[in-house]
Amino acid sequence: MSISIQTTRHWKKRPLIQRASLRWTLGLGAAFYLALALGTTDVNWNRVWEGLPRGTQFVTAFFPPDFANRWDEIVDGISESLWMTVVSTVVGIAISIPVGIGAARNIAPAPVYYFCRSILTVSRSFQEVILAIFFVKLFGFGPFAGVVTLSFATIGFYGKLLAEDIEDMDAAQAEAVRATGASWLQWINFGVQPQVMPRMIGLGLYRLDINFRESAVLGIVGGGGIGATLNTSFERYEFDSAAAIVLVIIAIVMLAEYSSGYLRRWVQ
Amino acid sequence: MMSVVVKGGLKIWQRRDRNAQLAIWVSWLAATALFVYCFQLISEKTIWAFVWDAPAQAGDLAARMVPPDWGLIRHLARPIWDTINIATLGTVIAVILAVPVAYCAARNTTPSVTLVRPVALFIIVASRSINSLIWALMLVTIVGPGVFAGIIAIGLRSIGFCAKLLYEAIEEIDEGQVEAVRATGATGAQVSVYGIVPQVLPAFAGISVFRWDINIRESTVLGLVGAGGIGLELNAAITQLHWTQVSLMLLVIIGTVIVSEWVSAKVRHAII
Numbered sequence: 001m002s003i004s005i006q007t008t009r010h011w012k013k014r015p016l017i018q019r020a021s022l023r024w025t026l027g028l029g030a031a032f033y034l035a036l037a038l039g040t041t042d043v044n045w046n047r048v049w050e051g052l053p054r055g056t057q058f059v060t061a062f063f064p065p066d067f068a069n070r071w072d073e074i075v076d077g078i079s080e081s082l083w084m085t086v087v088s089t090v091v092g093i094a095i096s097i098p099v100g101i102g103a104a105r106n107i108a109p110a111p112v113y114y115f116c117r118s119i120l121t122v123s124r125s126f127q128e129v130i131l132a133i134f135f136v137k138l139f140g141f142g143p144f145a146g147v148v149t150l151s152f153a154t155i156g157f158y159g160k161l162l163a164e165d166i167e168d169m170d171a172a173q174a175e176a177v178r179a180t181g182a183s184w185l186q187w188i189n190f191g192v193q194p195q196v197m198p199r200m201i202g203l204g205l206y207r208l209d210i211n212f213r214e215s216a217v218l219g220i221v222g223g224g225g226i227g228a229t230l231n232t233s234f235e236r237y238e239f240d241s242a243a244a245i246v247l248v249i250i251a252i253v254m255l256a257e258y259s260s261g262y263l264r265r266w267v268q
Numbered sequence: 269m270m271s272v273v274v275k276g277g278l279k280i281w282q283r284r285d286r287n288a289q290l291a292i293w294v295s296w297l298a299a300t301a302l303f304v305y306c307f308q309l310i311s312e313k314t315i316w317a318f319v320w321d322a323p324a325q326a327g328d329l330a331a332r333m334v335p336p337d338w339g340l341i342r343h344l345a346r347p348i349w350d351t352i353n354i355a356t357l358g359t360v361i362a363v364i365l366a367v368p369v370a371y372c373a374a375r376n377t378t379p380s381v382t383l384v385r386p387v388a389l390f391i392i393v394a395s396r397s398i399n400s401l402i403w404a405l406m407l408v409t410i411v412g413p414g415v416f417a418g419i420i421a422i423g424l425r426s427i428g429f430c431a432k433l434l435y436e437a438i439e440e441i442d443e444g445q446v447e448a449v450r451a452t453g454a455t456g457a458q459v460s461v462y463g464i465v466p467q468v469l470p471a472f473a474g475i476s477v478f479r480w481d482i483n484i485r486e487s488t489v490l491g492l493v494g495a496g497g498i499g500l501e502l503n504a505a506i507t508q509l510h511w512t513q514v515s516l517m518l519l520v521i522i523g524t525v526i527v528s529e530w531v532s533a534k535v536r537h538a539i540i
Contacts, residue, residue, distance in 0.1 A: 013462065013466065014466070016469050016470065016473065033356075034360075037353045037356065037357060038357075040349070040353070041350070041353055041357070041415050041416070041419070042414070042415070043414070043415070043416040044412060044414060044416075047411065047412035047414075048411045048412065048416065050412075051409075051410045051411045051412055052410070054409065054410050055410040055411070058406065058409070058410060080309075080310075080313070082306075083306040083307075083309050083310055084310065086302060086303060086306040087303065087306045087307050087310055090299075090303045125521075125522050125525055125526070126518075126521070126522075126525075127485050127486060127488055127489045129401060129489040129492060130488065130489055130502070130518075130521070133492075133506060134329075137325070137329065138322040138325050138326055138329070139314075139318055139319050139322050140314075140315050140318035140319070142313050142314055142315070143310045143313050143314070144310060144311075144313070144314040144319060147310060190283075213397060213399055214399065216399060216402065217399045217401040217402060220401060220405070220492065220493065221492065224313070227402075230402065230405070231405065231493075234405050234406065234409055237409070242406075246398060246402070249397060249398065249402075250393065250394055250397045250398070253393065253396070253397035254393050254397065257393065
């Protein structure tokens with residue numbers, strides 16, 4: 001930026017988008033879209049207004065939440081969610097390792113690469129709940145459908161990140177291991193795995209966290225876990241029990257977040 | 269870390285020494301035991317006959333889903349427009365609310381580390397740990413079914429995500445620039461506007477677009493609990509067993525998700 005000496009000219013902040021035409025088009029487009037979206041979204045303000053007392057009722061239900069009344073159901077649901085989380089994360093990661101290795105461009109041959117990439121794309125396209133609806137249809141109600149759903153979703157997430165991590169690795173180290181005459185498995189084990197391991201452990205813990213959060217909603221469509229209990233308590237307007245469940249979920253997620261942060265520091 | 273074991277005058281290289289190896293084996297054992305235990309518990313609640321039957325069921329379902337009922341596509345324009353609106357307006361709300369939260373949560377801009385920062389961090393965790401479907405469930409009972417509940421649900425769910433990434437970006441700024449602006453005699457607000465905002469603006473735009481992309485995916489299911497969008501139609505079609513309609517909706521959802529992912533990748537690429 002040049003310093004101007006003329007006093008009539010003022011310095012102005014540089015805009016985020018340099019091209020003025022693009023900036024104006026985007027701005028006008030956004031304004032037009034917002035007007036259109038807000039115009040076509042019909043909100044029943046009377047219903048909202050009527051619901052507000054219920055909203056305050058819900059907020060007051062948090063002080064204090066009712067842990068006692070539905071305690072057995074809460075414990076059942078939460079522990080089922082936790083088992084589902086563990087099993088699906090382990091199964092999902094176990095399957096995603098070969099898929100992820102196959103989807104890394106630098107170590108997989110082209111046919112394998114495209115095959116594995118398409119598995120990852122399919123797995124990532126659908127929201128977990130949509131998958132759960134179908135798996136519940138196939139495997140029946142209960143936690144097994146939830147486990148299959150979460151494992152499937154884990155493959156897409158973990159496999160993609162693993163593949164990207166392998167693509168970013170330092171080729172020289174892998175080359176050095178190969179030069180010692182290592183077999184393919186030894187090459188993966190000593191040349192590739194140590195390079196991606198620290199990050200992948202962190203991501204595994206992160207996925208554990210995500211799977212727990214997702215397992216809390218699969219119950220709404222019959223996939224087991226705490227979601228069914230939560231849904232029922234909402235439908236019965238037992239807001240104080242619902243508040244208790246929500247608080248338990250928040251507490252577990254917070255606990256998981258802190259301990260995974262601690263574990264990650266310990267691993268690295 | 270590496271160690272060498274002497275066995276009968278022969279030196280053998282090992283990757284880890286004995287204690288480290290032992291510790292790793294013990295943790296593997298514990299993890300395996302935990303996994304088997306959990307699987308056992310799930311297995312007890314599973315009717316295995318249904319599971320073995322699943323491939324046949326899947327074949328049957330697939331046969332019922334082709335061909336997709338293309339005639340319905342005209343009726344899907346409105347639901348998909350609603351879905352996109354839920355995602356976009358929800359993201360707008362979230363981004364607007366996330367800015368002050370992030371400002372309070374970042375160590376270098378927060379008004380008070382002991383009082384304000386923990387509150388902001390709690391807001392972030394609470395918003396992040398509750399799935400948007402649960403938010404929608406609550407909001408449908410409060411404000412009634414419809415698009416409005418969906419928008420608020422997506423907004424509330426996204427505050428935490430946006431604020432978390434944004435406050436991390438704020439904490440990573442170059443203090444030198446802030447110092448330089450302050451040295452010109454700028455007020456607190458001016459320091460923010462000229463010293464901090466330009467540094468985090470690209471990250472901010474990137475985060476918003478990234479979250480918008482996630483929200484498109486999330487908003488496709490909000491209809492299952494009555495919060496509007498294509499999920500409402502999907503749920504109706506599934507309960508009425510109109511499988512050819514279901515397959516069309518799934519195709520529309522995949523299409524929307526792929527387009528939004530492409531847009532988001534393009535925009536983020538242009539920014540970074």
